[in-house]
Amino acid sequence: MTGxxxxxxxxxxxxxxxxxxxxxxxxxxxxxxxxxxxxxxxAEKVAVITQNDPFDIYWxxxxxxxxxxxxxxxxxxxxxxxxxxxxxxxxxxxxxxxxAKEYTEALGVLNSVDVDDMAASMLCGTQQNYEMGNQNLWxxxxxxxxxxxxxxxxxxxxxxxxxxxxxxxxxxxxxxxKSVYCTEALDALVQHEMLxxxxxxxxxxxxxxxxxxxxxxAKFIKKLYxxxxxxxxxxxxxxxxxxxxxxxxxxxxQSIRELTEKMRKxxxxxxNINKDVNTxxxxxxxxxxxxxxxxxxxxxxxxxxxxxxxxxxxxxxEGNRASENTHKSKLDMENGALVPMNSCMVKIQNxxxxxxxxxxxxxxxxxxxxxxxxxxxxxxxDPYHSGGLTIQIGCLVELKDFNKLFYVAHKLVDxxxxxxxxxxxxxxxxxxxxxxxxxxxxLAKATSLDRLYGPAWLxxxxxxxxxxxxxxxxxxxxxxxxxxxxxxxPLLYIGVECGLTKNLELAEKFFYQAMSIAPxxxxxxxxxxxxxxxxxxxxxxxxxxRTTADIVTNRAKQDNEPISPRWEPLFNNLGHCxxxxxxYKEALEYHQMALLLKPQNAETYTAMGFVHALTGKLEExxxxxxxxxxxxxxxxxxxxxxxxxxEDMMEESSMFDNIFSKYNNKNQPKSPAKRSNVAADTAxxxxxxxxxxxxxxxxxxSDAVDNVCDxxxxx
Numbered sequence: 111m112t113g114x115x116x117x118x119x120x121x122x123x124x125x126x127x128x129x130x131x132x133x134x135x136x137x138x139x140x141x142x143x144x145x146x147x148x149x150x151x152x153a154e155k156v157a158v159i160t161q162n163d164p165f166d167i168y169w170x171x172x173x174x175x176x177x178x179x180x181x182x183x184x185x186x187x188x189x190x191x192x193x194x195x196x197x198x199x200x201x202x203x204x205x206x207x208x209x210a211k212e213y214t215e216a217l218g219v220l221n222s223v224d225v226d227d228m229a230a231s232m233l234c235g236t237q238q239n240y241e242m243g244n245q246n247l248w249x250x251x252x253x254x255x256x257x258x259x260x261x262x263x264x265x266x267x268x269x270x271x272x273x274x275x276x277x278x279x280x281x282x283x284x285x286x287x288k289s290v291y292c293t294e295a296l297d298a299l300v301q302h303e304m305l306x307x308x309x310x311x312x313x314x315x316x317x318x319x320x321x322x323x324x325x326x327x328a329k330f331i332k333k334l335y336x337x338x339x340x341x342x343x344x345x346x347x348x349x350x351x352x353x354x355x356x357x358x359x360x361x362x363x364q365s366i367r368e369l370t371e372k373m374r375k376x377x378x379x380x381x382n383i384n385k386d387v388n389t390x391x392x393x394x395x396x397x398x399x400x401x402x403x404x405x406x407x408x409x410x411x412x413x414x415x416x417x418x419x420x421x422x423x424x425x426x427x428e429g430n431r432a433s434e435n436t437h438k439s440k441l442d443m444e445n446g447a448l449v450p451m452n453s454c455m456v457k458i459q460n461x462x463x464x465x466x467x468x469x470x471x472x473x474x475x476x477x478x479x480x481x482x483x484x485x486x487x488x489x490x491x492d493p494y495h496s497g498g499l500t501i502q503i504g505c506l507v508e509l510k511d512f513n514k515l516f517y518v519a520h521k522l523v524d525x526x527x528x529x530x531x532x533x534x535x536x537x538x539x540x541x542x543x544x545x546x547x548x549x550x551x552x553l554a555k556a557t558s559l560d561r562l563y564g565p566a567w568l569x570x571x572x573x574x575x576x577x578x579x580x581x582x583x584x585x586x587x588x589x590x591x592x593x594x595x596x597x598x599x600p601l602l603y604i605g606v607e608c609g610l611t612k613n614l615e616l617a618e619k620f621f622y623q624a625m626s627i628a629p630x631x632x633x634x635x636x637x638x639x640x641x642x643x644x645x646x647x648x649x650x651x652x653x654x655x656r657t658t659a660d661i662v663t664n665r666a667k668q669d670n671e672p673i674s675p676r677w678e679p680l681f682n683n684l685g686h687c688x689x690x691x692x693x694y695k696e697a698l699e700y701h702q703m704a705l706l707l708k709p710q711n712a713e714t715y716t717a718m719g720f721v722h723a724l725t726g727k728l729e730e731x732x733x734x735x736x737x738x739x740x741x742x743x744x745x746x747x748x749x750x751x752x753x754x755x756x757e758d759m760m761e762e763s764s765m766f767d768n769i770f771s772k773y774n775n776k777n778q779p780k781s782p783a784k785r786s787n788v789a790a791d792t793a794x795x796x797x798x799x800x801x802x803x804x805x806x807x808x809x810x811x812s813d814a815v816d817n818v819c820d821x822x823x824x825x
Contacts (some may be wrong), residue, residue: 180210259289303594337467466497476674530560598627652687678708712742
């Protein structure tokens with residue numbers, strides 16, 4: 111019987127054949143139809159029949175990965191030692207361990223082999239192996255670059271999960287150098303705010319587009335990638351037309367540098383002036399130890415050098431460029447589906463990501479209504495686009511549309527309860543309606559689901575800041591600074607908290623730190639002006655506010671849009687500075703501009719009335735104070751100044767009665783010059799009434815940025 115069996119096995123035509131290639135194709139088709147369990151059944155049978163061929167083991171593990179059985183998938187590959195000999199198996203094992211949160215083991219697998227040598231060996235696959243069905247483990251140059259880039263990306267994710275963000279950044283940059291098509295690496299760098307704005311631009315300039323794609327493709331990809339970069343830094347490079355620069359008719363960057371240098375010189379001079387003011391306003395450092403600690407840790411944080419990463423990668427890749435160029439030309443010749451470049455650039459504007467980028471830029475420009483119009487079109491096509499939803503939540507918070515925000519949050523929680531953005535929306539809703547405790551609870555849940563989600567940390571800090579819990583707010587903002595290295599907003603908010611607690615020296619330092627990241631951010635400049643005003647350095651404050659107003663005004667002209675009502679505090683603060691510097695006419699002009707942006711504002715009417723009172727126009731002042739009190743009758747400041755003006759008005763009236771009675775009695779002409787003396791006396795008296803009003807002068811400054819949530823989005 112045994113001999114008969116052996117004889118039959120040697121006669122191929124007697125019993126027929128099993129077509130292994132057909133079953134391999136069946137496994138792939140089942141995976142495409144998402145029938146993973148059935149695909150696993152047949153993949154395991156094929157692997158047994160082929161005596162554990164690496165290609166079949168790979169697809170068996172792939173089915174297990176798709177079924178989310180990560181430990182089983184990694185074990186089956188490691189059991190046969192394929193993670194050290196086949197690069198795709200190596201890649202799959204690392205991804206399985208990453209998903210299983212076995213970060214140390216994943217890093218051990220990554221460091222156990224030289225992936226470049228392994229990839230090179232896969233390029234040398236024989237034609238015999240190719241014909242035996244191993245073509246998916248045998249690769250060309252392009253696939254090799256894509257696989258190496260993917261491995262670098264996974265390595266970066268492992269390092270980031272282990273809180274080693276410096277090495278993670280290096281790996282993401284390597285991934286983009288290996289393959290310019292690895293968008294996930296760019297998203298990790300941009301969305302997690304890992305790079306400064308200038309580093310992002312430098313990275314774009316050093317990506318190997320010329321080695322990996324054609325000139326037309328390079329322009330196309332650059333357009334897509336640049337739309338992902340920071341929006342608040344766009345205008346740092348002036349446009350060719352001088353009139354279109356953010357600050358009219360001058361080089362923006364140069365003007366900011368001059369302003370910064372001037373302010374630094376003023377700082378050294380101002381230390382010796384008004385020392386009594388400093389002792390009056392500054393809180394002892396021991397009280398604000400959290401802020402000092404944050405600044406100390408920022409100085410001692412190891413810096414990441416993008417240049418060293420790029421130069422190191424460039425040396426490694428130098429030897430591969432010739433083969434890559436050859437491959438690129440072959441692709442150009444063999445490509446049949448060619449689309450004209452100009453047509454691509456026009457059509458790509460309808461991409462959801464490009465629409466989200468446009469909306470994000472409008473959000474940073476405070477044009478929330480126009481931003482929401484674009485988002486409405488975007489979310490019609492894809493209602494759950496994460497980038498669009500993050501910006502939408504920010505806009506709804508700014509516009510205080512809590513009804514719409516409630517609907518968005520409710521929908522997200524129902525559909526995506528395991529995503530951080532869902533609970534972030536819920537937290538923002540509760541914060542908007544003034545319920546801080548549930549807001550913090552839900553924002554904390556968002557950070558626990560995704561501890562790298564920067565907007566949730568910022569909103570968490572805002573919830574404490576609104577209740578004047580400054581230490582708690584700074585702790586949340588500090589966590590955001592650790593996670594968002596390239597974002598200036600956490601530093602800005604820490605500075606605001608320091609300013610609110612009258613630690614002006616620390617506040618100023620944090621604002622300069624924020625300016626080093628985003629020199630043209632108008633919110634930073636505005637808050638810096640508020641600090642100068644608090645220091646009673648009114649000329650310096652006026653200069654900062656004027657620069658900020660120039661940027662805001664010219665950006666609005668560029669976009670053919672009116673100035674956002676958001677900037678009402680800026681023009682009011684500029685009016686306060688002009689009043690302090692005796693520029694009463696200009697002060698009135700700026701207050702009137704603020705009134706145009708936000709009509710029926712009691713505080714603006716009070717400020718205008720105060721200027722009129724200082725110039726001796728008591729009737730106009732009293733009329734404006736009455737308008738202010740009709741809008742806010744509880745204002746102690748307005749009531750106090752109104753009382754002073756009414757008393758002066760009565761004194762002036764009685765004085766003129768005395769003058770005319772003396773004239774009639776003695777029949778002797780008197781000079782009416784006394785009226786000007788009354789105005790001068792009034793100005794002196796009103797200048798003494800400064801305790802509460804001058805504190806009020808700077809108060810809108812912090813309101814200008816308190817609710818700005820930079821969603822990076824990243825936000």
